[in-house]
Amino acid sequence: MNNLICQNDIKMLIATLRTIYATQFNKNFPAEGKNAIPMNMVEQIASNTLAGVMPHQFQRGLVLLSTSGKTFMPSFAEFRTLCIGQDWWNAEKAWVKACEYTKIIEHKAVEIEKDVFQFQEITTIAKFALDQVSLLIADGEMHRAKSEFMSVYSEYLAEAQLKGRVQEWYQEPRQLTWDNDQEKQVEHVAVSNEEAQRHLNDLMAKWNLKNRKIHKPQELKPKAKPLNTPITNEWPDPFEQPDAYLKQCELDGCVVPATIRKQLGGGHV
Structure with missing residues (x-):
């Protein structure tokens, strides 16, 4: 038994199925005959199928089961979809959303409450799976990209549900923007025509080589030796x-x- 929903929840589910779909339940899970299935085994199968389902999700699934009005009894796997279908995208829907995401030119956040904005274009798991197949999409191998996307997405979806996580939206990284307020604070002060002309004349004077003052390099002169300087190392x-x-x-x-x-x-x- 998992630590998310208890044994009483499983018994409640089986009781609801036996009440609403009595004939179909007895046919699928006969209590007598050579095809009889022990009820404890049915409960174990249901418990394994609903692994990772949160209590609030389970209660919502029971409400939808009781009010759906469908004439065919859902399987335990279909009941699981009723529980988490509104919290998590299935692999097929995630692929459709991922394809739509690749066509977005400008990402826009929505205001979920006053002054609180959030991107709700793709989930974190779907974005991760999309990144894994981005090269295949770029090469035009859409059939293979979809197959691998759904495989990766389903694997990480099951892992997230087992850990009791909830679906999260992928948030686009913040882009660097120019601070307009800072730009407004810098005011340009124009100089007078006389001052501008003076700066121009100084610049032109530096460019004019004829007006440049070129320092003459130092002239090196040999030192004169006295005539009576003795000769060292004189040969005989x-x-x-x-x-x-x-x-x-x-x-x-x-x-x-x-x-x-x-x-x-x-x-x-």
Whole structure:
């Protein structure tokens, strides 16, 4: 037994069906014979079928059942539709509403009470199912889109009813709008012709290269060295110090030809 409607509610439903449709009830659920169905089993089937139905929905279904005037006894599934049909769209109706929703160019909210507006164009579950098949619709595969939409919608509808949720309208996200009041607060103050002409002349002067003051770049000049500046790292004179010269060539890796080496009279290479 679910936690939404109690066992007494199920017994009330069966009693109402047996009273209004006595002949059909006994034919569908015989109490005797080889096709007899125990009443506790009938109650269990009814309880399972009505899982997720709220008490107020159940009471409305009983009223509609008693006042419908139909000559054929509804099944438990049809009675469930009587209970929740006004609270939830079935899959077929949800698909029709979803198709209508895709054709809306400008979404408009309705005033449900004073200064309270609400969008009532599509339900949250229908919008979710529509988003799942939007690519199929864009590709023109409407038959497949409808099939998958109804499958997804029916699955989430059953889950929502089992959780005792009520149908909710999908609310369009708020769009950013320009604040007209803020725009009105900013007032443009015109300047005089003389001031406008002065600003124009200043601008033209900046654009005119001839009137620009171009700073001359700094000129770099080499510093003069005094004449008596000593020379550092001076090599030995090859004629005055031939041995020292040849030794310095050897340290720096310079090869001195044999002819010059003989002329200098040194023994270093």
